[in-house]
Amino acid sequence: MVVRATVITRIGPANRLGSLTNRDNDHVDPPPPDGSGVIVARGFDVDYGRGQLARMLDDLGSWVAVTQPEPWALLAPGLPAEPDRVVWAGDLRPRHLDRLAAELPAGAAVVGIGGGSAMDTAKWLHHRTGARLVQVPSLPSVDACFTRMTALRDGGGVRYEGDSVPDVVLVDFDLIWSAPRALVAGGIGDVLSCHTGLHDWALGAAAGRDAPWDETAAARAREYLDDLEQLAPLLAAGDDQGVRMLMECHRDIGWLCHDLGHARFEEGSEHFWAYAFEHVTGRTIMHGELVTLGVLTMSTLQDNDPERPRRIADTAGARTDLDQLGVSWDEVAAALDRLPSFVEDQGLWYSVANGLELGPDRLAAVRRALRVPSAG
Ligand SMILES: [Zn+2]
Numbered sequence: 001m002v003v004r005a006t007v008i009t010r011i012g013p014a015n016r017l018g019s020l021t022n023r024d025n026d027h028v029d030p031p032p033p034d035g036s037g038v039i040v041a042r043g044f045d046v047d048y049g050r051g052q053l054a055r056m057l058d059d060l061g062s063w064v065a066v067t068q069p070e071p072w073a074l075l076a077p078g079l080p081a082e083p084d085r086v087v088w089a090g091d092l093r094p095r096h097l098d099r100l101a102a103e104l105p106a107g108a109a110v111v112g113i114g115g116g117s118a119m120d121t122a123k124w125l126h127h128r129t130g131a132r133l134v135q136v137p138s139l140p141s142v143d144a145c146f147t148r149m150t151a152l153r154d155g156g157g158v159r160y161e162g163d164s165v166p167d168v169v170l171v172d173f174d175l176i177w178s179a180p181r182a183l184v185a186g187g188i189g190d191v192l193s194c195h196t197g198l199h200d201w202a203l204g205a206a207a208g209r210d211a212p213w214d215e216t217a218a219a220r221a222r223e224y225l226d227d228l229e230q231l232a233p234l235l236a237a238g239d240d241q242g243v244r245m246l247m248e249c250h251r252d253i254g255w256l257c258h259d260l261g262h263a264r265f266e267e268g269s270e271h272f273w274a275y276a277f278e279h280v281t282g283r284t285i286m287h288g289e290l291v292t293l294g295v296l297t298m299s300t301l302q303d304n305d306p307e308r309p310r311r312i313a314d315t316a317g318a319r320t321d322l323d324q325l326g327v328s329w330d331e332v333a334a335a336l337d338r339l340p341s342f343v344e345d346q347g348l349w350y351s352v353a354n355g356l357e358l359g360p361d362r363l364a365a366v367r368r369a370l371r372v373p374s375a376g
């Protein structure tokens with residue numbers, strides 16, 4: 001188990017404008033009472049437990065739920081008070097989000113409940129209106145509840161904008177474990193992406209492109225991957241501690257992105273492939289699962305120890321077979337085919353995707369990495 005003793009800087013709700021110095025900046029999480037190792041992360045305030053939102057509603061007063069049908073159906077029956085309004089998340093185009101912000105009841109708190117699109121929508125409403133913000137992630141699949149900017153879908157790609165810090169992130173283990181275990185395990189994707197992201201960052205730095213190398217940040221990112229190795233079996237076993245450790249990784253990653261001013265250590269060609277997949281197919285699957293596929297694919301094309309992310313994903317019990325994910329090999333290959341021009345069109349960071357050449361051997365290697373039976 002890993003216990004980190006680095007200097008901790010906590011970004012509290014008092015600090016909405018980007019400065020890293022605030023009145024809460026020397027807070028260090030106490031060790032857990034049972035003495036077991038939990039990653040000591042920096043980042044937004046988090047409350048781990050069960051049923052926290054129900055207890056918080058009195059304090060919130062009028063509130064708007066920004067959510068998705070499944071998590072809302074699970075959480076709503078246990079709440080003592082209904083929201084003023086339920087806003088369905090899903091459409092992340094800026095024009096739609098701005099219309100939602102204009103229609104937000106004055107003085108209402110915004111509570112994001114669900115996956116990445118709910119978190120991102122809630123962040124944007126907070127960013128535009130200054131409403132109080134509480135985030136209740138339903139899966140540990142996204143770091144969206146721990147990052148400040150909203151991932152807007154704009155112009156056929158993704159654009160990050162805004163600066164939102166929630167009052168608190170409520171990690172409700174009952175809500176999390178109400179999802180199938182494999183989906184919870186899919187939450188590793190945005191941490192596993194450090195494996196390929198670091199490699200691409202090194203390529204970019206060596207090429208003199210984008211953000212220069214930062215060894216301290218890179219070392220931290222390697223620690224997240226070591227943590228994943230440790231928490232993977234806990235996730236597979238349905239252990240709260242696995243969720244907590246994974247969320248602490250996401251939390252620290254959100255902090256590090258903000259501190260560095262970029263996300264190169266955790267966002268590289270695996271994410272770019274995922275965006276290209278969304279672009280060529282016009283649809284998406286759960287973000288963490290899509291990014292995990294991207295890591296397995298791109299680590300192969302990077303010649304970057306693809307066995308490690310494969311081992312972690314399998315140990316965690318994440319779904320990676322295309323059949324399970326409802327993805328066809330043709331879609332994977334089409335996204336790969338489009339990838340080199342896509343990263344140029346979108347002006348994405350330099351990575352192995354730039355100038356990527358895919359001969360039959362390379363495609364066959366990806367096929368094997370994804371356990372797709374070879375074509376006749
Ligand atoms: Zn991501």
